[in-house]
Amino acid sequence: xxxxxxxxxxxxxxxxxxxxxxxxxxxxxxxxxxxxxxxxxxxxxxxxxxxxxxxxxxxxxxxxxxxxxxxxxxxxxxxxxxxxxxxxxxxxxxxxxxxxxxxxxxxxxxxxxxxxxxxxxxxxxxxxxxxxxxxxxxxxxxxxxxxxxxxxxxxxxxxxxxxxxxxxxxxxxxxxxxxxxxxxxxxxxxxxxxxxxxxxxxxxxxxxxxxxxxxxxxxxxxxxxxxxxxxxxxxxxxxxxxxxxxxxxxxxxxxxxxxxxxxxxxxxxxxxxxxxxxxxxxxxxxxxxxxxxxxxxxxxxxxxxxxxxxxxxxxxxxxxxxxxxxxxxxxxxxxxxxxxxxxxxxxxxxxxxxxxxxxxxxxxxxxxxxxxxxxxxxxxxxxxxxxxxxxxxxxxxxxxxxxxxxxxxxxxxxxxxxxxxxxxxxxxxxxxxxxxxxxxxxxxxxxxxxxxxxxxxxxxxxxxxxxxxxxxxxxxxxxxxxxxxxxxxxxxxxxxxxxxxxxxxxxxxxxxxxxxxxxxxxxxxxxxxxxxxxxxxx
Numbered sequence: 001x002x003x004x005x006x007x008x009x010x011x012x013x014x015x016x017x018x019x020x021x022x023x024x025x026x027x028x029x030x031x032x033x034x035x036x037x038x039x040x041x042x043x044x045x046x047x048x049x050x051x052x053x054x055x056x057x058x059x060x061x062x063x064x065x066x067x068x069x070x071x072x073x074x075x076x077x078x079x080x081x082x083x084x085x086x087x088x089x090x091x092x093x094x095x096x097x098x099x100x101x102x103x104x105x106x107x108x109x110x111x112x113x114x115x116x117x118x119x120x121x122x123x124x125x126x127x128x129x130x131x132x133x134x135x136x137x138x139x140x141x142x143x144x145x146x147x148x149x150x151x152x153x154x155x156x157x158x159x160x161x162x163x164x165x166x167x168x169x170x171x172x173x174x175x176x177x178x179x180x181x182x183x184x185x186x187x188x189x190x191x192x193x194x195x196x197x198x199x200x201x202x203x204x205x206x207x208x209x210x211x212x213x214x215x216x217x218x219x220x221x222x223x224x225x226x227x228x229x230x231x232x233x234x235x236x237x238x239x240x241x242x243x244x245x246x247x248x249x250x251x252x253x254x255x256x257x258x259x260x261x262x263x264x265x266x267x268x269x270x271x272x273x274x275x276x277x278x279x280x281x282x283x284x285x286x287x288x289x290x291x292x293x294x295x296x297x298x299x300x301x302x303x304x305x306x307x308x309x310x311x312x313x314x315x316x317x318x319x320x321x322x323x324x325x326x327x328x329x330x331x332x333x334x335x336x337x338x339x340x341x342x343x344x345x346x347x348x349x350x351x352x353x354x355x356x357x358x359x360x361x362x363x364x365x366x367x368x369x370x371x372x373x374x375x376x377x378x379x380x381x382x383x384x385x386x387x388x389x390x391x392x393x394x395x396x397x398x399x400x401x402x403x404x405x406x407x408x409x410x411x412x413x414x415x416x417x418x419x420x421x422x423x424x425x426x427x428x429x430x431x432x433x434x435x436x437x438x439x440x441x442x443x444x445x446x447x448x449x450x451x452x453x454x455x456x457x458x459x460x461x462x463x464x465x466x467x468x469x470x471x472x473x474x475x476x477x478x479x480x481x482x483x484x485x486x487x488x489x490x491x492x493x494x495x496x497x498x499x500x501x502x503x504x505x506x507x508x509x510x511x512x513x514x515x516x517x518x519x520x521x522x523x524x525x526x527x528x529x530x531x532x533x534x535x536x537x538x
Contacts, residue, residue: 011203014087014171020245021047031076032255051167054088069113071122073256086180087171094233105132123149176200194402201396206242224249229277260288276303278525310456333398338362364427368394384424439468460488480510
């Protein structure tokens, strides 16, 4: 073998912020604080602050591969830590503040961090979790001048560390396969599991995410403005903290103000063109805009993932607001494994035909290989009809869990995603269900997500979830559980069933409809079917 004559420069996250600072250092990062103030600075300023906080952490004893845990919302300081900690050789361990104190403590202890950085918005969570944190030695508070919390432990202040520390002269170079960011799954069944991203994988994800066909709507020379509504603590904020600076886009960070009014106003004020959020947030934003006769004129694309987007919601955003819903499939273990744009050439089709492709979960992207496998382990054809277990493999797909013995891989090295799906010859992936949620009735599959999408097109239904309940003859039958829109007091469940019956085969029909006042929702915005199964065991 003759090796290529190329320099062996490592792919490190620090190279992204260094590039942003040098070549578009005046492009803004805009951040809401915990007191709802708006702060803005350039990438050059951000780079200087990352070098300072990296120096401060190194002075506190940070060594290669040491974990630094964060309990933070989407703020400029959290953005800085995405580069400062990995850049200095440590591992940034983001923790979801929407989880219970028990889960927060478990995740921090399991990750092994000795330093915990938190903002004032998460101080109460830290106070609850502190007695259970067995390894944390140093606490660092992020504040912007608001009242300081009282804790039983002393803590340092982030801004004081930044002000006092002389910056590093530059970030060191090391192996690109070194761990960079540690994120944990939501843990809806069993304990959360840690996914450790390498520098190499995150740089490749950022590069794949800025391809013109990932979001669509590329305009030469236009300034894109990115806003991650999905938490940066969840799967690296879907790469937004890396995608914006590597592409030269402006980055808008909403803090913890996640009301539809606050988010819509911020997007309008800052001219956001690309945003990212789970479907439940998309629904709330669309409802608020419609109720107030408003729109977001600058917004072009809304990246969404985590669960299926109802067809009606895609139509509302496109028809009423001119916003393309970029629906993708991915998971903490395999980010950026699909894209939401149409296959090139499909723009010539009629809108209804385009929608048929858009309502599918996603389209396979370069870098991740996908396959569909039967229960017996046979590879199924990519015909858009065969339903099987979805497997993934690629340079940014996890090959194991942090500090766990069990492997998520098949014997031939593919990640078992836990999803049931179809895949067609054009690369369109259609997730039918989680393997644990899909219903098998009389030996045939029933997709709960498809039933839910039909239910959501009926007037008065705000949220819908389908679970399987035992049946003496057919093994399982679907139960439809809904939450009503406000004011839908005279709702007729029989009319809903008739509406569904006109769109599905008879044996797919739900056994009955149950109405709940409030759907149980996970910390990442997904409906908790595990809780619904407890509430409706039969």
